[in-house]
Amino acid sequence: MTTPIPVYLDCDPGVDDTLALAYLLASPNVELVGIGTVSGNTSAAQAARNTLDLLCLAGAPAIPVAVGAHDHLDHPYAGGAGWVHGDNGVGGVELPRAPGEPDARSAVQLLIDLSHEYEGRLHVLAIGPLTNIAHALAADPTLPARVAEVTAMGGAALAPGNITPAAEANVFNDPRAAAEALAGDWDVTLVPLDATMEHTLSEEQRGMLLADERPFVRTVGEILDHYFDFYVGTYGRRTCALHDPLAAVLAAGAVTPTRAPRVPIVVDVSDGPGRGQTIADLRTQRIGVRDHDGVRTRLVLDVESSIGQHLIDTILAG
């Protein structure tokens, strides 16, 4: 057996964050050593409450949860995406209130502390806006040297955006933070909509979660209900995209990218119509996009196989 990868999760649950969290808790490849929250799908504070309640329900109340940035680098938190994730971020499902409270540290401090504790091994998995990550880089420029790898869900290269025609929500919510995180001196795996939109769950797969005897697993299935409604407008049927779960499965090393070039990515931090988009140079894509020298961000455009059933199987076996 290989040693599980120690993972710091930065998140904003969020329905697909919940699914990613359930996967990470169940995956034998991962040891979830700390969680920071950030405003995005919902506020950082609500995200922390949701995370604590989910962890308690899952029987993992000891994982520290630290509240991160409420506002973004250049602008205040705008109120979340209730029409996608429900007003409380977890599809409107009322979770049993856990006794636990957030860690006294900030998410930035928790991440820095973990980078010392797991020096050279810590994997940073960021599935919300990259605000905390940018703050951590500013607070401790030596951080990247202690982090093994960063995996971030965000952006859209050639795929349409989701929050605007050109921009994906995580990056749109804090474009400058994304630019700073991608400019860090570390290896980043960026997981954009180009990849995530190709992975979905079916009603039948959601039913497998609902049929489980464990309250946590059943609750995850219930939380997906509202999210499945939202995606009818995108896919023409009740289903959901697996944005954050794909980043989690990649961080766990359970799926291999088949097309993931290291190419320059410029984040549009302007106030123009392209604000928040991730512009990657894919002009040579027809002859195979080659890695550019010196670029440390790989852009995941495709992975070897659909992750939907792997996700369900892992959660059910967890």
Added chain:
Amino acid sequence: MTTPIPVYLDCDPGVDDTLALAYLLASPNVELVGIGTVSGNTSAAQAARNTLDLLCLAGAPAIPVAVGAHDHLDHPYAGGAGWVHGDNGVGGVELPRAPGEPDARSAVQLLIDLSHEYEGRLHVLAIGPLTNIAHALAADPTLPARVAEVTAMGGAALAPGNITPAAEANVFNDPRAAAEALAGDWDVTLVPLDATMEHTLSEEQRGMLLADERPFVRTVGEILDHYFDFYVGTYGRRTCALHDPLAAVLAAGAVTPTRAPRVPIVVDVSDGPGRGQTIADLRTQRIGVRDHDGVRTRLVLDVESSIGQHLIDTILAG
């Protein structure tokens, strides 16, 4: 037999402009009633010289050729794309100098005059930057009412750009002109890289032009030589994309778009990394992009069949 469509061509030859011109001269569906030039692939003056020389060689010296804008709306002409189109715009091929000179009118005046002469029937085919078209709209706001339709080659929706990672050259060269042309009160068929990059010519097809006995047709084949070299970096073989020719074939009604939604398109006129891109809202593309009410620009994403052989056949039969 149907009456040929009277076409005003706005162009910047340009290698693919040359191919489009050869097609338009040969197509029985089209009557080329006037040509304006604009700076883009080469300067407006050089483009006029090339056009006059090509028309004379083709035995059509009577078509008026008017010089249009040298500079763009917000910035001066930047020197063209010699690395793509050759330093003289026609692949470095030295054309026999025609005795004819440009029309005394500006391209804008020629277009306005033709819109009266062919009122309600004139088709505007713009295959360079839209500078002249924007000037014409400003000079005569009643112009759109006399124009049957506009077909413009330009932009990139989900495809990568060509002049920058996000922008296509015609729009990038004058983003504000593109925005103004698309905002005009007329029906526009916009032909972006998403469609044009799917159409190419082979060496064998170029050989058919070279083997023709008419000097004009042979010369078109020669002009393609340099352009075929350029595209090795894009397609991995000697070939070329059929940008302007696809717009010409669409204007002639010789190919039917199979996916061409009328969707809002925002041209990025910022100075950010997305400058010159055409942002179309294609977020519902998986369930079929519907026409939006009140939108008069249709974005050609796909057409029914490859146009390469039709282009060659038409030129050879012309």
